[in-house]
Amino acid sequence: MPGWNRGAIGVAAALALVAWAGVAGAAIKVRKPVLLEPEPAAPAVKPRLGAGEDQLFVGSVIFAQGGTLVAEIPAGARKGERFVVFDEGLRRAGKARVDRELEKGVYLLRPQGSLRAGMGAKLARESEREAAARVVRTNRIPEYLEFLDLFPDSKYRDRVAREVFRLRMKEAYPTFPGTTLEGRLTLAETLDRKIPLGQVLVKLDRFIIARTDDTGRFRIEGIPSLPVGVRVTLDIKSDRLRAAEEVSVELPAEKLADLKAEIPVKVAPTVLAGQVLDERGAPVAGVEVWTSPYTMEVLTDETGAFRIARRKVQDGGEGADQPLFGGDYDVFAFRRGYAVGKTSVSAESYRENPLPPIRLERLDLPGEPVPPLGVNLTEHLAVDPGAVVPEGAGPRLNP
CATH class of the missing domain: 2.60.40.10 (Immunoglobulins)
Structure with missing residues (x-):
């Protein structure tokens, strides 16, 4: 490995292995490799992750043996925190969990499942999304609480807390x-x-x-x-x-x-919904619709449809809207040129109540032009030649 003291590496590996196999509870000391010459700090490397991941390498493995990894994590780690391990080719190798800190910046990790990674492997913190998916799969209260401890401001907090509540209710x-x-x-x-x-x-x-x-x-x-x-x-x-x-x-x-x-x-509103048609069944737009008992006036749209979902009340001289409630309503419709139409409904509260169509009958009001007949009269008239008045036989006007 370029730039590393091979003797220091051997000493570090031996010390770590002996300490790992030694008496339980004994302090483990690991000598970190020594650089032959100072090197400038390298920027964080983006690992090869799936789409949407946002992890960066935060450490590297300095010793690996069986089910134990010793890694240097300069930014620090917490007991129980999980890391994604990438091998020397920057391929995802598995996950490992922090067991304890050996000395400042150096940690003992336990692989989670099968993991093949040697010295020089890179570490990236488990992302919030990965951790949330993992604890939902395991579905145990300790894992949920660990997640909330590691990610107190997580966008998944509410969902995780509800799962804790459900498990607790099942238990107790x-x-x-x-x-x-x-x-x-x-x-x-x-x-x-x-x-x-x-x-x-x-x-x-x-x-x-x-x-x-x-x-x-x-x-x-x-x-x-x-x-x-x-x-x-x-x-x-x-x-x-x-x-x-x-x-x-x-x-x-x-x-x-x-x-x-x-x-x-907040409940689904009470609605009176209907449509206004003429005597031929065509929709009539711009028709004024109101009810008795009084609720409010609305106009039909281009399809002749209308909806009434509120009622106007007088409050201190100013109009205000309140929700509509069920009851018996007469619904009226009017537009100039048509007779007033009417229908009735026994409406139920908190749901949409469809009304029978209101049909309007056309009226010919004085002063309105006669609608075109759409017929060419000359095609239907027979002219009698004997009834033609000769030239000059018409009435004479005094000069």
Whole structure:
């Protein structure tokens, strides 16, 4: 190996091997190879990785024997941290895990699975994406917690924390005493009063099912303490409504608590949807549509379609929109030149309610031009030659 003291390499290898095979707990000393002459620091080398990887070489193997690697990692490493090992040809050889630090910047690593790498092999830190994929495959709480410790700001944190919660719930639910979650589900709308969502099922992240009472309240007991805080979803189930957005609550880490929360739920809106047609079945655009009881006015589009999903109310003299609720509605349609059309519907809340088509009958209003007939009259008239007036036989005008 150019630039290295071969004697120093032999001494380092022998010392490391003896220490590795020696008495358990004895300190291991490894003499690092000595450069014959100073060399400028080389920039980090990009390894040959798959698409999307972003690792750089951070160390190199200075001794390899059986299931043991001794590597120099100048930037330091933590116990349990995993590294990707590349052989002398910069081909991926496997992974190794830090067992302990032998001396400053020098670490003992244990290969993970089969690994063939000798002196001079390069090390790159396991990427966040690789680590996340690995812990999901193993699906054990210690590996998840190790990941969160190594990557505290990971973009995968929420997913990993939810997996910890699910495993903990499988192991220890229900636990008494445990965390109690009391909540009240209300409609997430700006109204003059809170509208509770009563008699709906609440499913806590696929595990626990509770039902709200008529005031929208529910209670879940026996949630075990969690090693990490986690935001879990509440799945709202009801034949009457459908949640339009995910509902979630935050459960704290490492303590039992009584949690109380007002939980607003945005649900799928109540919609009146229909179409306006003329007597021939063609869509009519620009038709004004309104309802009784009154909600709001809308205009049909070029296909004659309309949707009403809100209702206008007067609040302190200013108009405001509020959600539409189910009930019996008469729906009217009007456009100049047509008679008023009407249909009726018994609408259900929190879903789209299709209406029968509203048909408009054309009116000929005074002052409007007669529509073209599309017929050439001269082709259908028979002219009698005897009825032709001779020249000069017409009426005379006084000069």
